[in-house]
Amino acid sequence: MSFKKETPLANAVFWAARKGNLALLQLLLNSGRVDSDCKDSYGTTALMVASYSGHYECVKELIMQGADINYQRETGSTALFFASQEGHHDVVKLLFEFGASTEFQTKDGGTALTVAAQYGHSQVVDILLKNGANVHDRLNDGATPLFLAAQEGHVTVIRQLIAIGAKVNQVREDGTAPLWMAAQMGHSEVVKVLLLRGADRDADRQDGSTALFKAALKGHSHVIEELLKFSPSLGLLKNGSSALHAAVMSGDLQSVLLLLGASADPALPNRNNELPGDLTKNERLLKVLCPKLSSGNS
Known part of the structure; x- marks a missing residue:
């Protein structure tokens, strides 16, 4: 994650959030001289940085200090998106406890679920699905969470998604099906699972x-x-x-x-x-x- 701070104090907040230095973060936020939602020029917040880095206590502190959980940076990403991308399931749970939403999309159509599926974070996928994430989310090119998991060879995630209703034959905009993509990538176990779950062998x-x-x-x-x-x-x-x-x-x-x-x-x-x-x-x-x-x- 790249970010550009605006002030020395904001710089210190971002550093503390990235490194997990809770004492420094509390000192800075309690000083009243820096806002919990201080942002860089791309709209990245300290909460996003702490979530990306997986620092549970820093995430909690920022939330308790009033940080906007669902704020979107310039790309559309939220704190939940970053925590999901990195597989920080404890942070994901915490964000949901304080009202995080699964509905926000990045500019390319990505959601917390699509990115968690892409990176194979099965625990995060489970938490997202239990908190209302849409298994039929699609990127702008039509790729679904199942498609992304098939592309990367994440068998466990594929089983999770299919169990909750993901369509095994849902194609991308260019007509590419999950089975085709898994075959191209050489993921034989994924191919096996998809075929057993009804994938069209001749699509x-x-x-x-x-x-x-x-x-x-x-x-x-x-x-x-x-x-x-x-x-x-x-x-x-x-x-x-x-x-x-x-x-x-x-x-x-x-x-x-x-x-x-x-x-x-x-x-x-x-x-x-x-x-x-x-x-x-x-x-x-x-x-x-x-x-x-x-x-x-x-």
């Missing part, structure tokens, strides 16, 4: 790629294994290619073998009339592709 983005295609392109064989348990499409996709073409392009032998073992067709051309084997000069890959191709032509 495609605007570019026509599916979770299997992306996992194959990235060479994430463990993800491919999980996806194949749910019989995803192995044929040509809307992007004019197949998962096997993608696996060959990745150069990952295990991914190619998994797809061939699931009956992916090495004799299926893409929209450019290229066979998977035409996309590589890797001898190991050609050896596993060519015998299959030969038997298919006999």
Whole structure:
């Protein structure tokens, strides 16, 4: 967190809040010469700094001295947002005790819940949900708390969100589903959980790629294994290619073998009339592709 103080006394308050120096903070606030809501040029308050740093007693002191719990800095962030981002569940509880709201958004649409989910703070997520946080919050680009948790591989948070009604197939504005994103990132356990909770195995983005295609392109064989348990499409996709073409392009032998073992067709051309084997000069890959191709032509 960056902040720029306006006066020497405000500077001292911010320093005490950041370092957790309760005695100094009390001395400064009790002097009557500095306001509990002193701000920097970005609208950052001492309460935000103490919340971000996780200093429970300093947060409590600032609140008791009249600090505005729900004040938003220039970016839209609040003390609750910062405490949630850093996983300070005790501070989050304290802020709720004194009236913190989950409804405030940052300029990009972020909320305390979206940021807690993104960083995988399951205790904070639980507290936020119990205090009215909306599981369907969305960033300006359409990403939900579930999407952000899937992107970062936070399985526990994903289970929490689904249990309270998060939609596993809610896509971002560009058509990207949580399953697709988890597959791209190589989070096989997340992929498994999402599939078991009803994720559409063949959901495609605007570019026509599916979770299997992306996992194959990235060479994430463990993800491919999980996806194949749910019989995803192995044929040509809307992007004019197949998962096997993608696996060959990745150069990952295990991914190619998994797809061939699931009956992916090495004799299926893409929209450019290229066979998977035409996309590589890797001898190991050609050896596993060519015998299959030969038997298919006999």
